[in-house]
Amino acid sequence: MIRNLTEWDKDDKGDAEDEYEALRRSLSWTEGFGLLFVDCTPATAEKLIDDVRKDLPQKRIEVLRLTEPIENLYTEIAALPNRDSIDILFIQGLEHSIYDYEKTIKDSTERRNYSLFSVPRLLGHLNLQRESFRDHFNICFVFLLPKFALTYFNRRAPDFYDWRSGMFKLENRGELALAELSQGEDKFWVNQGVQQYKAGDLVDAIVCWDKALDIAPDTHIAWFNRGVILSELGRFEEAIASYDKALQFKPDDHLAWSNRGLALSELGRFEEAIASYDKALQFKPDLYQAWDNRGFALCKLGRIQEAIISCNKALEIQPNYAKAFYNKAYYFALQNNIDLALENLQKAITLNPDEYREMTKTNSELDNLRQDPRFQALIQ
Known part of the structure; x- marks a missing residue:
């Protein structure tokens, strides 16, 4: 997935x-x-x-x-x-x-x-x-x-x-939050950090955001951006702590809650991840990526049917979200429901053939579908 x-x-x-x-x-x-x-x-x-x-x-x-x-x-x-x-x-x-x-x-x-x-x-x-x-x-x-x-x-x-x-x-990079340049020295350092990030200097970006926080410890944007970078560096515990600080100053930041859920998932803390996704969805119920990622955490806990329901919520909001169809195919495959697995796999490949057909060819998570002639037809 x-x-x-x-x-x-x-x-x-x-x-x-x-x-x-x-x-x-x-x-x-x-x-x-x-x-x-x-x-x-x-x-x-x-x-x-x-x-x-x-x-x-x-x-x-x-x-x-x-x-x-x-x-x-x-x-x-x-x-x-x-x-x-x-x-x-x-x-x-x-x-x-x-x-x-x-x-x-x-x-x-x-x-x-x-x-x-x-x-x-x-x-x-x-x-x-x-x-x-x-x-x-x-x-x-x-x-x-x-x-x-x-x-x-x-x-x-x-x-x-x-x-x-x-x-x-091999990495797509997410965007960061920007501050208003006219709002003081702390906001200047926030934006300097964003520029360093865009140049690829992740450590220098963190240095800039730390400077912003030295001036104004309640700068929510700096805490949020630090969390994004720390996650990218694989330092997930520190990322969670940074998101927690961001949420201390802006409790309704749905992206901070959602990103925090991803960091928790990377650490295998799936129950906490689900709780974090739920908070994100409390503030932004149409955040379809959070519904989909929540499904992944549920799957890792063995709660496959709930994972499918969570994916369905993502698809209610974004009907052409190929990734959710692909993930549903995997969940149905885990249940050995071959027909529904293939049906969802076909939808994912139809929506994004270049990505999902190639991925399907080598994805061992779908091995129990591989002998079905319909599966072979999909990957041709």
């Missing part, structure tokens, strides 16, 4: 699938050393790795997951016991090193001389060691990074980054 961040999400239908196909082809063709960069959140990264493993079984794939800041990536890879037998190495978590660097200098005197071209130790080492990567590792490296970290590579590790053989964007 797929889920949206907020009702502001852009409808770039098919773009992510096209990018994935281009990445898959590149990985299939690459033999030996290579550098690829992928713009994606941690949650999307996990799905990407699973998909590549399924689609390229002939490749020997490993994942280096970094959960703490590091200074030297080369030594981390050199220490891998099976490095000589790896075809593709996915690298996750380098953003921790960049965020730690920003956090260290944020309130220090060094911040006075801060430059967009100052270099964290991690990236400085990469600039110096690029030939060592090529000469010593017969591996295709795939860096899975959020947008702000890719911006760091572009600006502050150009010697290493310029060796990239491909850049792939």
Whole structure:
């Protein structure tokens, strides 16, 4: 199933699938050393790795997951016991090193001389060691990074980054809330944060919103925007805390409630997520994305019939919402109701054939439909 961040999400239908196909082809063709960069959140990264493993079984794939800041990536890879037998190495978590660097200098005197071209130790080492990567590792490296970290590579590790053989964007980015520029210094920092976000500097965006909150701690928009970014960084606990602060100052913010529900779902806290979606719907009953996402949380709790009802509410509001039909197909498949599963799957594919036909071909959640001739007809 797929889920949206907020009702502001852009409808770039098919773009992510096209990018994935281009990445898959590149990985299939690459033999030996290579550098690829992928713009994606941690949650999307996990799905990407699973998909590549399924689609390229002939490749020997490993994942280096970094959960703490590091200074030297080369030594981390050199220490891998099976490095000589790896075809593709996915690298996750380098953003921790960049965020730690920003956090260290944020309130220090060094911040006075801060430059967009100052270099964290991690990236400085990469600039110096690029030939060592090529000469010593017969591996295709795939860096899975959020947008702000890719911006760091572009600006502050150009010697290493310029060796990239491909850049792939698997993430649609939601919009942020804007403030009125004429309403004071705190609103200025809110808007500065939005500009940093649009430029891909997520950490600098948070710094700007923190400045706004230093001036006016009750700035609802800054708390809300921080929540969006923290979710994008995969820091869901912090995102929830930021949404809670936004809701403290604007209790009827339906988007904050809805986004909070998504963050809770990412943490597997589905009962709380449902309660958060219910609050969003209390203030905006026609928020069809919340009805659909609520269905996902109900499904994860095994409450399949309620999930279907929630999807139906989304479709009452937005009858051409293909994602809800697709999700309903999955729910009916879980009930082994093949006829209704196929009926809803057909509606999803009819409304958005490029996205849902391709997704259906590889979605293991629909495996119990796969032998039915009607299913085979749908994916042709």
